[in-house]
Amino acid sequence: MSPRSSALAGAERVGTDRERPEYASTHIPPHRRPLPLMVADAVHRPETETTRARLSLRTREWDIGRWPGARAEQRERAAYLRRRTLADLEGNLARLTENIEANGGVVHRAKDAAEALAAIERIVTRRQAQLAVKSKSMVSEEIHLNDHLTGLGVEVVETDLGEYIVQIADERPAHIVAPAVHLSRTDVGRRFSAIAGRDLGDDPDDLAAFAREQLREDFRNADVGISGVNFAVAETGTLALVTNEGNADMVTSQPPVHIAVMTLEKVVQEFADLETLLPILSKAGANQEITVYQTLVNGPRREGETDGPEELHVVILDGGRSDIVGTRYEEALACIRCGACQTACPVFGAVGGGHAYGNVYGGPIGAVITPLLSDRPEDRDLPYLSSLCGACGDACPVKIPLPDMLVDLRADYQEETASPATRAAWRAWARTWASRAGFAATIAGARASAVLPERVLRRLPMAGGWARGRSMPSTKDAGQMRRRRRDGGRR
Numbered sequence: 001m002s003p004r005s006s007a008l009a010g011a012e013r014v015g016t017d018r019e020r021p022e023y024a025s026t027h028i029p030p031h032r033r034p035l036p037l038m039v040a041d042a043v044h045r046p047e048t049e050t051t052r053a054r055l056s057l058r059t060r061e062w063d064i065g066r067w068p069g070a071r072a073e074q075r076e077r078a079a080y081l082r083r084r085t086l087a088d089l090e091g092n093l094a095r096l097t098e099n100i101e102a103n104g105g106v107v108h109r110a111k112d113a114a115e116a117l118a119a120i121e122r123i124v125t126r127r128q129a130q131l132a133v134k135s136k137s138m139v140s141e142e143i144h145l146n147d148h149l150t151g152l153g154v155e156v157v158e159t160d161l162g163e164y165i166v167q168i169a170d171e172r173p174a175h176i177v178a179p180a181v182h183l184s185r186t187d188v189g190r191r192f193s194a195i196a197g198r199d200l201g202d203d204p205d206d207l208a209a210f211a212r213e214q215l216r217e218d219f220r221n222a223d224v225g226i227s228g229v230n231f232a233v234a235e236t237g238t239l240a241l242v243t244n245e246g247n248a249d250m251v252t253s254q255p256p257v258h259i260a261v262m263t264l265e266k267v268v269q270e271f272a273d274l275e276t277l278l279p280i281l282s283k284a285g286a287n288q289e290i291t292v293y294q295t296l297v298n299g300p301r302r303e304g305e306t307d308g309p310e311e312l313h314v315v316i317l318d319g320g321r322s323d324i325v326g327t328r329y330e331e332a333l334a335c336i337r338c339g340a341c342q343t344a345c346p347v348f349g350a351v352g353g354g355h356a357y358g359n360v361y362g363g364p365i366g367a368v369i370t371p372l373l374s375d376r377p378e379d380r381d382l383p384y385l386s387s388l389c390g391a392c393g394d395a396c397p398v399k400i401p402l403p404d405m406l407v408d409l410r411a412d413y414q415e416e417t418a419s420p421a422t423r424a425a426w427r428a429w430a431r432t433w434a435s436r437a438g439f440a441a442t443i444a445g446a447r448a449s450a451v452l453p454e455r456v457l458r459r460l461p462m463a464g465g466w467a468r469g470r471s472m473p474s475t476k477d478a479g480q481m482r483r484r485r486r487d488g489g490r491r
Protein backbone atom coordinates (compact mmCIF):
# COMPACT_ATOMS: atom_id res chain seq x y z
CA MET A 1 0.00 0.00 0.00
CA SER A 2 1.30 3.45 -0.87
CA PRO A 3 1.39 6.38 1.52
CA ARG A 4 -1.15 9.10 0.84
CA SER A 5 -0.14 12.20 -1.08
CA SER A 6 1.29 15.05 0.92
CA ALA A 7 0.72 17.44 -1.98
CA LEU A 8 -2.92 18.20 -1.26
CA ALA A 9 -2.84 17.65 2.48
CA GLY A 10 -3.97 21.20 3.23
CA ALA A 11 -6.30 21.61 0.26
CA GLU A 12 -9.42 21.21 2.35
CA ARG A 13 -8.58 24.41 4.13
CA VAL A 14 -9.03 26.20 0.82
CA GLY A 15 -12.27 24.58 -0.16
CA THR A 16 -14.39 24.02 2.92
CA ASP A 17 -14.94 27.53 4.24
CA ARG A 18 -16.86 28.70 1.20
CA GLU A 19 -19.87 27.66 -0.75
CA ARG A 20 -18.87 25.62 -3.78
CA PRO A 21 -19.20 27.77 -6.87
CA GLU A 22 -20.86 26.79 -10.12
CA TYR A 23 -17.41 26.44 -11.72
CA ALA A 24 -16.11 24.07 -9.01
CA SER A 25 -14.24 21.06 -10.33
CA THR A 26 -16.77 18.51 -9.17
CA HIS A 27 -19.85 20.55 -9.62
CA ILE A 28 -21.19 20.68 -13.15
CA PRO A 29 -24.87 20.52 -12.22
CA PRO A 30 -27.33 18.47 -14.28
CA HIS A 31 -29.14 21.72 -15.02
CA ARG A 32 -27.38 25.01 -15.29
CA ARG A 33 -28.73 28.51 -14.92
CA PRO A 34 -29.78 30.38 -18.06
CA LEU A 35 -26.87 31.71 -20.07
CA PRO A 36 -27.51 35.44 -19.42
CA LEU A 37 -27.32 34.84 -15.64
CA MET A 38 -24.15 32.75 -15.96
CA VAL A 39 -22.54 35.43 -18.08
CA ALA A 40 -23.66 38.31 -15.83
CA ASP A 41 -21.97 36.60 -12.88
CA ALA A 42 -18.86 35.74 -14.86
CA VAL A 43 -18.36 39.31 -16.05
CA HIS A 44 -18.35 40.54 -12.46
CA ARG A 45 -16.01 37.91 -10.99
CA PRO A 46 -12.80 39.55 -9.77
CA GLU A 47 -10.74 37.00 -11.74
CA THR A 48 -12.28 38.09 -15.03
CA GLU A 49 -10.04 41.13 -15.33
CA THR A 50 -6.96 38.90 -14.86
CA THR A 51 -8.13 36.58 -17.64
CA ARG A 52 -8.92 39.42 -19.97
CA ALA A 53 -5.54 41.09 -19.42
CA ARG A 54 -3.62 37.81 -19.76
CA LEU A 55 -5.38 36.76 -22.95
CA SER A 56 -4.95 40.18 -24.55
CA LEU A 57 -1.18 39.79 -24.05
CA ARG A 58 -1.28 36.54 -25.98
CA THR A 59 -2.73 38.02 -29.18
CA ARG A 60 -0.79 36.67 -32.13
CA GLU A 61 -0.65 37.60 -35.79
CA TRP A 62 -2.67 34.58 -36.87
CA ASP A 63 -5.51 35.54 -34.59
CA ILE A 64 -6.48 37.89 -37.38
CA GLY A 65 -5.85 35.34 -40.10
CA ARG A 66 -2.30 36.41 -40.95
CA TRP A 67 -0.59 33.06 -41.03
CA PRO A 68 2.93 33.68 -42.33
CA GLY A 69 4.08 31.77 -45.47
CA ALA A 70 5.61 28.53 -44.22
CA ARG A 71 3.19 28.39 -41.29
CA ALA A 72 0.24 28.80 -43.68
CA GLU A 73 1.44 25.77 -45.66
CA GLN A 74 1.80 23.81 -42.42
CA ARG A 75 -1.73 24.83 -41.50
CA GLU A 76 -3.08 23.60 -44.86
CA ARG A 77 -1.28 20.30 -44.34
CA ALA A 78 -2.56 19.94 -40.76
CA ALA A 79 -6.13 20.65 -41.90
CA TYR A 80 -5.78 18.01 -44.62
CA LEU A 81 -4.28 15.39 -42.29
CA ARG A 82 -7.02 15.75 -39.71
CA ARG A 83 -9.74 15.41 -42.34
CA ARG A 84 -7.99 12.44 -43.97
CA THR A 85 -8.05 10.62 -40.63
CA LEU A 86 -11.70 11.48 -40.02
CA ALA A 87 -12.65 10.20 -43.47
CA ASP A 88 -11.82 6.67 -42.23
CA LEU A 89 -12.24 7.11 -38.49
CA GLU A 90 -13.33 3.56 -37.69
CA GLY A 91 -10.61 2.06 -39.93
CA ASN A 92 -7.98 4.15 -38.16
CA LEU A 93 -9.33 3.21 -34.74
CA ALA A 94 -9.24 -0.47 -35.66
CA ARG A 95 -5.58 -0.16 -36.77
CA LEU A 96 -4.76 1.81 -33.61
CA THR A 97 -6.31 -0.89 -31.41
CA GLU A 98 -4.47 -3.66 -33.25
CA ASN A 99 -1.11 -1.91 -32.92
CA ILE A 100 -1.52 -0.90 -29.26
CA GLU A 101 -2.32 -4.53 -28.48
CA ALA A 102 0.64 -5.73 -30.58
CA ASN A 103 2.80 -3.42 -28.44
CA GLY A 104 1.50 -5.07 -25.26
CA GLY A 105 -1.19 -2.54 -24.26
CA VAL A 106 -4.88 -3.15 -23.55
CA VAL A 107 -7.58 -1.10 -25.31
CA HIS A 108 -10.97 -0.35 -23.75
CA ARG A 109 -13.57 1.18 -26.10
CA ALA A 110 -16.18 3.15 -24.09
CA LYS A 111 -19.41 4.36 -25.62
CA ASP A 112 -20.01 6.89 -22.84
CA ALA A 113 -18.61 8.27 -19.60
CA ALA A 114 -20.13 5.46 -17.52
CA GLU A 115 -18.34 2.78 -19.55
CA ALA A 116 -15.05 4.68 -19.44
CA LEU A 117 -15.30 5.08 -15.65
CA ALA A 118 -16.22 1.41 -15.22
CA ALA A 119 -13.15 0.33 -17.20
CA ILE A 120 -10.86 2.55 -15.13
CA GLU A 121 -12.52 1.43 -11.91
CA ARG A 122 -11.80 -2.22 -12.75
CA ILE A 123 -8.12 -1.46 -13.25
CA VAL A 124 -7.59 0.60 -10.08
CA THR A 125 -9.63 -1.82 -7.95
CA ARG A 126 -7.67 -4.83 -9.17
CA ARG A 127 -4.41 -3.00 -8.37
CA GLN A 128 -5.78 -1.80 -4.99
CA ALA A 129 -4.60 1.66 -5.94
CA GLN A 130 -4.60 4.43 -3.36
CA LEU A 131 -2.75 7.19 -5.14
CA ALA A 132 -2.96 8.28 -8.76
CA VAL A 133 -0.85 10.96 -10.42
CA LYS A 134 -2.37 12.56 -13.45
CA SER A 135 -1.12 14.65 -16.33
CA LYS A 136 -3.38 17.08 -18.17
CA SER A 137 -6.46 15.53 -19.72
CA MET A 138 -9.61 17.36 -20.77
CA VAL A 139 -11.45 14.11 -21.36
CA SER A 140 -10.96 13.13 -17.72
CA GLU A 141 -12.73 16.40 -16.86
CA GLU A 142 -15.49 15.42 -19.29
CA ILE A 143 -16.14 12.10 -17.53
CA HIS A 144 -15.53 13.56 -14.02
CA LEU A 145 -12.80 11.02 -13.41
CA ASN A 146 -11.30 12.66 -10.33
CA ASP A 147 -14.64 12.56 -8.52
CA HIS A 148 -15.17 8.95 -9.41
CA LEU A 149 -11.73 7.88 -8.23
CA THR A 150 -12.04 9.89 -5.04
CA GLY A 151 -15.31 8.07 -4.39
CA LEU A 152 -13.41 4.79 -4.69
CA GLY A 153 -10.89 5.96 -2.12
CA VAL A 154 -8.17 6.76 -4.66
CA GLU A 155 -6.47 10.08 -4.13
CA VAL A 156 -5.80 11.91 -7.40
CA VAL A 157 -3.04 14.47 -7.78
CA GLU A 158 -2.84 16.69 -10.86
CA THR A 159 0.77 17.15 -11.90
CA ASP A 160 0.55 19.80 -14.63
CA LEU A 161 1.31 23.01 -12.73
CA GLY A 162 -1.78 24.84 -14.04
CA GLU A 163 -4.02 21.85 -13.29
CA TYR A 164 -2.43 21.48 -9.85
CA ILE A 165 -3.29 25.12 -9.12
CA VAL A 166 -6.92 24.74 -10.19
CA GLN A 167 -7.23 21.47 -8.30
CA ILE A 168 -6.12 23.20 -5.12
CA ALA A 169 -8.50 26.07 -5.88
CA ASP A 170 -11.31 23.49 -6.39
CA GLU A 171 -12.10 24.78 -9.84
CA ARG A 172 -12.36 23.55 -13.38
CA PRO A 173 -9.71 24.62 -15.89
CA ALA A 174 -10.53 28.04 -17.36
CA HIS A 175 -8.69 27.44 -20.66
CA ILE A 176 -7.67 24.29 -22.55
CA VAL A 177 -3.91 24.92 -22.44
CA ALA A 178 -3.76 27.53 -19.68
CA PRO A 179 -6.04 26.09 -16.98
CA ALA A 180 -5.15 28.74 -14.37
CA VAL A 181 -5.17 31.74 -16.70
CA HIS A 182 -7.79 33.42 -14.49
CA LEU A 183 -5.61 33.35 -11.35
CA SER A 184 -2.93 35.90 -10.58
CA ARG A 185 0.33 34.89 -8.93
CA THR A 186 -1.00 36.40 -5.71
CA ASP A 187 -4.00 34.08 -5.92
CA VAL A 188 -1.66 31.14 -6.48
CA GLY A 189 0.64 32.20 -3.63
CA ARG A 190 -2.32 32.41 -1.28
CA ARG A 191 -3.52 28.94 -2.20
CA PHE A 192 -0.10 27.32 -1.99
CA SER A 193 0.58 29.04 1.34
CA ALA A 194 -2.61 27.49 2.72
CA ILE A 195 -1.24 24.05 1.87
CA ALA A 196 2.28 24.76 3.07
CA GLY A 197 1.05 26.24 6.35
CA ARG A 198 3.47 29.15 5.89
CA ASP A 199 3.68 32.24 3.73
CA LEU A 200 5.27 31.35 0.39
CA GLY A 201 4.96 34.82 -1.13
CA ASP A 202 4.08 35.18 -4.80
CA ASP A 203 7.35 34.69 -6.64
CA PRO A 204 6.60 32.28 -9.53
CA ASP A 205 9.96 30.47 -9.15
CA ASP A 206 9.37 29.86 -5.44
CA LEU A 207 5.83 28.68 -6.08
CA ALA A 208 6.93 26.32 -8.87
CA ALA A 209 9.71 24.97 -6.62
CA PHE A 210 7.17 24.29 -3.88
CA ALA A 211 4.90 22.41 -6.29
CA ARG A 212 7.83 20.41 -7.67
CA GLU A 213 8.92 19.36 -4.21
CA GLN A 214 5.39 18.27 -3.29
CA LEU A 215 4.83 16.36 -6.51
CA ARG A 216 8.14 14.51 -6.56
CA GLU A 217 7.07 12.23 -3.70
CA ASP A 218 3.78 11.52 -5.41
CA PHE A 219 5.46 10.45 -8.64
CA ARG A 220 7.53 8.04 -6.56
CA ASN A 221 4.62 6.64 -4.57
CA ALA A 222 1.74 6.57 -7.07
CA ASP A 223 0.10 3.26 -7.89
CA VAL A 224 -1.36 4.53 -11.13
CA GLY A 225 -0.43 7.19 -13.66
CA ILE A 226 -3.29 8.68 -15.66
CA SER A 227 -2.69 10.76 -18.77
CA GLY A 228 -4.56 12.23 -21.67
CA VAL A 229 -3.39 11.73 -25.25
CA ASN A 230 -2.60 14.48 -27.73
CA PHE A 231 -2.38 12.15 -30.72
CA ALA A 232 -2.65 8.36 -31.05
CA VAL A 233 -0.95 6.99 -34.16
CA ALA A 234 -2.94 4.26 -35.90
CA GLU A 235 0.05 3.09 -37.95
CA THR A 236 2.27 2.28 -34.96
CA GLY A 237 0.04 2.32 -31.84
CA THR A 238 2.13 5.21 -30.45
CA LEU A 239 0.60 7.66 -27.97
CA ALA A 240 2.03 11.19 -28.29
CA LEU A 241 1.81 13.63 -25.37
CA VAL A 242 3.20 17.15 -25.16
CA THR A 243 4.08 19.10 -22.02
CA ASN A 244 6.38 21.91 -20.99
CA GLU A 245 7.08 20.49 -17.55
CA GLY A 246 7.99 16.88 -18.27
CA ASN A 247 5.24 15.68 -15.95
CA ALA A 248 3.78 13.37 -18.62
CA ASP A 249 7.12 11.54 -18.76
CA MET A 250 6.90 10.92 -15.02
CA VAL A 251 3.21 9.94 -15.06
CA THR A 252 3.68 7.50 -17.93
CA SER A 253 6.94 5.93 -16.72
CA GLN A 254 7.09 5.85 -12.90
CA PRO A 255 3.88 4.22 -11.59
CA PRO A 256 3.39 0.50 -12.26
CA VAL A 257 0.19 1.14 -14.24
CA HIS A 258 -0.41 3.73 -16.93
CA ILE A 259 -3.99 4.51 -17.98
CA ALA A 260 -4.24 6.80 -21.03
CA VAL A 261 -7.67 8.30 -21.63
CA MET A 262 -8.55 9.72 -25.04
CA THR A 263 -11.55 10.60 -27.15
CA LEU A 264 -11.79 8.72 -30.41
CA GLU A 265 -10.97 11.65 -32.69
CA LYS A 266 -7.46 11.89 -31.23
CA VAL A 267 -6.35 9.16 -33.61
CA VAL A 268 -4.04 10.15 -36.49
CA GLN A 269 -3.32 7.95 -39.44
CA GLU A 270 0.47 7.87 -39.79
CA PHE A 271 3.49 8.47 -37.59
CA ALA A 272 4.71 11.07 -40.11
CA ASP A 273 1.57 13.16 -39.37
CA LEU A 274 3.19 14.11 -36.06
CA GLU A 275 5.85 16.01 -37.97
CA THR A 276 3.16 18.55 -38.91
CA LEU A 277 0.72 18.26 -36.03
CA LEU A 278 3.11 18.52 -33.06
CA PRO A 279 4.72 21.82 -34.10
CA ILE A 280 1.47 23.44 -35.18
CA LEU A 281 -0.16 22.42 -31.90
CA SER A 282 2.72 24.02 -29.97
CA LYS A 283 2.69 27.16 -32.08
CA ALA A 284 -1.06 27.70 -32.00
CA GLY A 285 -1.44 26.74 -28.36
CA ALA A 286 1.58 28.31 -26.69
CA ASN A 287 3.41 30.27 -29.40
CA GLN A 288 6.34 27.85 -29.18
CA GLU A 289 8.13 26.22 -32.11
CA ILE A 290 7.82 22.96 -30.21
CA THR A 291 6.93 22.13 -26.61
CA VAL A 292 9.78 21.36 -24.24
CA TYR A 293 8.85 17.68 -23.93
CA GLN A 294 7.25 15.29 -26.41
CA THR A 295 6.50 11.93 -24.86
CA LEU A 296 5.99 8.96 -27.18
CA VAL A 297 4.56 5.87 -25.48
CA ASN A 298 4.94 2.58 -27.34
CA GLY A 299 3.56 0.07 -24.88
CA PRO A 300 4.40 -1.05 -21.34
CA ARG A 301 7.93 -1.82 -20.12
CA ARG A 302 9.61 -4.60 -22.05
CA GLU A 303 12.12 -7.11 -20.80
CA GLY A 304 15.48 -5.49 -20.20
CA GLU A 305 14.05 -1.93 -19.99
CA THR A 306 14.72 0.03 -16.83
CA ASP A 307 11.56 2.09 -16.58
CA GLY A 308 8.00 2.23 -17.82
CA PRO A 309 4.79 0.73 -16.44
CA GLU A 310 4.04 -2.95 -16.06
CA GLU A 311 0.62 -2.36 -17.62
CA LEU A 312 -0.61 0.11 -20.23
CA HIS A 313 -4.35 0.63 -20.70
CA VAL A 314 -5.84 2.93 -23.32
CA VAL A 315 -9.45 4.00 -22.77
CA ILE A 316 -11.04 5.35 -25.96
CA LEU A 317 -14.21 7.34 -25.31
CA ASP A 318 -16.86 7.95 -27.92
CA GLY A 319 -19.13 10.16 -25.78
CA GLY A 320 -21.49 10.98 -28.66
CA ARG A 321 -18.77 11.85 -31.18
CA SER A 322 -19.65 9.12 -33.68
CA ASP A 323 -23.05 10.76 -34.00
CA ILE A 324 -21.33 13.88 -35.34
CA VAL A 325 -19.46 11.92 -38.04
CA GLY A 326 -21.16 12.42 -41.40
CA THR A 327 -23.04 15.55 -40.30
CA ARG A 328 -22.23 19.12 -41.26
CA TYR A 329 -20.44 19.46 -37.92
CA GLU A 330 -18.01 16.58 -38.55
CA GLU A 331 -15.05 18.94 -39.00
CA ALA A 332 -15.34 19.92 -35.32
CA LEU A 333 -13.73 16.53 -34.64
CA ALA A 334 -10.58 17.75 -36.41
CA CYS A 335 -9.86 19.84 -33.28
CA ILE A 336 -6.39 19.32 -31.80
CA ARG A 337 -7.28 21.10 -28.51
CA CYS A 338 -4.75 23.89 -28.89
CA GLY A 339 -7.02 26.51 -27.29
CA ALA A 340 -6.13 29.14 -29.93
CA CYS A 341 -9.80 29.85 -30.66
CA GLN A 342 -10.36 30.54 -26.96
CA THR A 343 -7.39 32.89 -26.76
CA ALA A 344 -8.52 34.77 -29.88
CA CYS A 345 -12.21 35.06 -28.92
CA PRO A 346 -13.12 38.48 -27.49
CA VAL A 347 -16.21 37.06 -25.79
CA PHE A 348 -14.19 34.31 -24.07
CA GLY A 349 -11.90 36.99 -22.62
CA ALA A 350 -14.77 39.29 -21.66
CA VAL A 351 -16.50 36.57 -19.63
CA GLY A 352 -13.28 35.55 -17.89
CA GLY A 353 -12.62 32.25 -19.65
CA GLY A 354 -14.27 28.87 -19.83
CA HIS A 355 -16.18 28.85 -16.52
CA ALA A 356 -18.93 31.06 -17.92
CA TYR A 357 -19.85 28.36 -20.43
CA GLY A 358 -20.95 26.10 -17.56
CA ASN A 359 -19.19 23.11 -19.09
CA VAL A 360 -15.82 21.46 -19.49
CA TYR A 361 -15.12 22.97 -22.92
CA GLY A 362 -15.47 26.73 -23.18
CA GLY A 363 -14.82 29.23 -25.94
CA PRO A 364 -15.77 28.85 -29.59
CA ILE A 365 -14.94 25.13 -29.80
CA GLY A 366 -16.87 24.54 -26.57
CA ALA A 367 -19.85 26.49 -27.91
CA VAL A 368 -19.83 24.16 -30.92
CA ILE A 369 -19.16 20.72 -29.43
CA THR A 370 -20.99 21.07 -26.12
CA PRO A 371 -24.48 21.37 -27.66
CA LEU A 372 -23.61 18.49 -29.99
CA LEU A 373 -22.48 16.21 -27.15
CA SER A 374 -24.53 17.38 -24.18
CA ASP A 375 -27.77 15.95 -22.81
CA ARG A 376 -28.72 19.28 -21.22
CA PRO A 377 -31.25 21.17 -23.37
CA GLU A 378 -30.03 24.49 -21.95
CA ASP A 379 -26.62 23.95 -23.58
CA ARG A 380 -28.24 24.45 -26.97
CA ASP A 381 -27.98 28.22 -26.58
CA LEU A 382 -24.17 28.25 -26.09
CA PRO A 383 -23.53 29.22 -29.75
CA TYR A 384 -24.97 32.63 -28.83
CA LEU A 385 -21.91 33.23 -26.66
CA SER A 386 -20.03 34.63 -29.65
CA SER A 387 -19.85 37.94 -31.46
CA LEU A 388 -19.33 36.06 -34.77
CA CYS A 389 -16.31 38.26 -35.44
CA GLY A 390 -14.55 35.30 -37.07
CA ALA A 391 -11.35 35.46 -34.96
CA CYS A 392 -11.76 31.82 -33.88
CA GLY A 393 -11.87 30.59 -37.48
CA ASP A 394 -8.81 32.68 -38.36
CA ALA A 395 -6.84 31.38 -35.37
CA CYS A 396 -7.68 27.69 -35.79
CA PRO A 397 -4.59 25.77 -36.97
CA VAL A 398 -6.71 23.06 -38.60
CA LYS A 399 -9.15 25.42 -40.31
CA ILE A 400 -12.35 24.37 -38.56
CA PRO A 401 -15.06 26.75 -39.80
CA LEU A 402 -16.17 27.64 -36.28
CA PRO A 403 -18.09 30.84 -37.16
CA ASP A 404 -20.16 28.97 -39.80
CA MET A 405 -20.88 26.20 -37.31
CA LEU A 406 -21.96 28.69 -34.64
CA VAL A 407 -24.42 30.23 -37.11
CA ASP A 408 -25.71 26.81 -38.19
CA LEU A 409 -26.20 25.72 -34.57
CA ARG A 410 -28.14 28.89 -33.85
CA ALA A 411 -30.34 28.12 -36.86
CA ASP A 412 -30.89 24.56 -35.57
CA TYR A 413 -31.77 25.95 -32.15
CA GLN A 414 -34.25 28.44 -33.60
CA GLU A 415 -35.75 25.75 -35.78
CA GLU A 416 -36.58 23.76 -32.65
CA THR A 417 -37.47 26.46 -30.18
CA ALA A 418 -38.92 29.50 -31.97
CA SER A 419 -42.59 30.17 -31.20
CA PRO A 420 -45.11 30.57 -34.05
CA ALA A 421 -45.21 34.33 -33.30
CA THR A 422 -41.42 34.61 -33.58
CA ARG A 423 -41.40 32.66 -36.83
CA ALA A 424 -44.16 34.87 -38.26
CA ALA A 425 -42.25 38.01 -37.20
CA TRP A 426 -39.04 36.84 -38.89
CA ARG A 427 -40.94 35.80 -42.03
CA ALA A 428 -42.42 39.31 -42.19
CA TRP A 429 -38.97 40.81 -41.65
CA ALA A 430 -37.53 38.67 -44.47
CA ARG A 431 -40.34 39.72 -46.84
CA THR A 432 -39.82 43.38 -45.95
CA TRP A 433 -36.07 43.31 -46.47
CA ALA A 434 -36.44 41.40 -49.72
CA SER A 435 -37.85 44.57 -51.30
CA ARG A 436 -35.80 47.73 -51.81
CA ALA A 437 -38.61 49.98 -50.55
CA GLY A 438 -39.15 47.85 -47.43
CA PHE A 439 -35.43 47.86 -46.65
CA ALA A 440 -35.20 51.66 -47.06
CA ALA A 441 -38.27 52.18 -44.86
CA THR A 442 -36.90 50.10 -41.96
CA ILE A 443 -33.51 51.83 -42.16
CA ALA A 444 -35.26 55.19 -42.04
CA GLY A 445 -37.25 53.95 -39.03
CA ALA A 446 -34.07 52.79 -37.29
CA ARG A 447 -32.43 56.15 -37.92
CA ALA A 448 -35.45 57.94 -36.54
CA SER A 449 -35.40 55.73 -33.43
CA ALA A 450 -31.91 57.04 -32.64
CA VAL A 451 -33.55 60.18 -31.31
CA LEU A 452 -35.82 58.24 -28.94
CA PRO A 453 -34.75 58.27 -25.31
CA GLU A 454 -33.31 54.88 -24.28
CA ARG A 455 -36.02 54.34 -21.69
CA VAL A 456 -38.61 54.54 -24.48
CA LEU A 457 -36.57 52.32 -26.79
CA ARG A 458 -36.31 49.63 -24.14
CA ARG A 459 -40.08 49.40 -23.97
CA LEU A 460 -40.62 48.90 -27.70
CA PRO A 461 -41.78 45.42 -28.70
CA MET A 462 -38.85 43.20 -29.86
CA ALA A 463 -36.30 46.01 -29.36
CA GLY A 464 -36.32 45.87 -25.56
CA GLY A 465 -34.00 42.90 -25.15
CA TRP A 466 -31.63 44.21 -27.80
CA ALA A 467 -31.51 47.68 -26.28
CA ARG A 468 -30.61 46.47 -22.80
CA GLY A 469 -26.89 46.85 -22.24
CA ARG A 470 -26.46 48.98 -25.38
CA SER A 471 -26.44 52.73 -25.75
CA MET A 472 -27.67 54.39 -28.89
CA PRO A 473 -25.38 56.78 -30.73
CA SER A 474 -26.30 60.43 -30.24
CA THR A 475 -27.93 62.15 -33.21
CA LYS A 476 -24.62 63.91 -33.75
CA ASP A 477 -22.74 60.57 -33.85
CA ALA A 478 -25.37 59.09 -36.17
CA GLY A 479 -25.00 62.07 -38.52
CA GLN A 480 -21.22 61.65 -38.54
CA MET A 481 -21.55 57.93 -39.24
CA ARG A 482 -23.83 58.68 -42.21
CA ARG A 483 -21.41 61.26 -43.59
CA ARG A 484 -18.46 58.87 -43.19
CA ARG A 485 -20.29 56.13 -45.05
CA ARG A 486 -21.30 58.55 -47.81
CA ASP A 487 -17.66 59.71 -48.14
CA GLY A 488 -16.39 56.15 -48.46
CA GLY A 489 -15.07 55.82 -44.91
CA ARG A 490 -13.00 59.02 -44.96
CA ARG A 491 -13.26 61.20 -41.90
Ligand code: SF4
Nearest residue numbers: 335336338339341396
Ligand atom coordinates in the same frame (compact mmCIF):
# COMPACT_ATOMS: atom_id res chain seq x y z
S1 SF4 B 1 -11.14 24.49 -32.71
FE1 SF4 B 1 -9.16 24.91 -33.67
S2 SF4 B 1 -8.37 26.65 -32.51
FE2 SF4 B 1 -10.01 25.78 -31.24
S3 SF4 B 1 -8.98 24.35 -29.88
FE3 SF4 B 1 -9.63 23.18 -31.67
S4 SF4 B 1 -7.88 23.19 -33.06
FE4 SF4 B 1 -7.52 24.80 -31.55
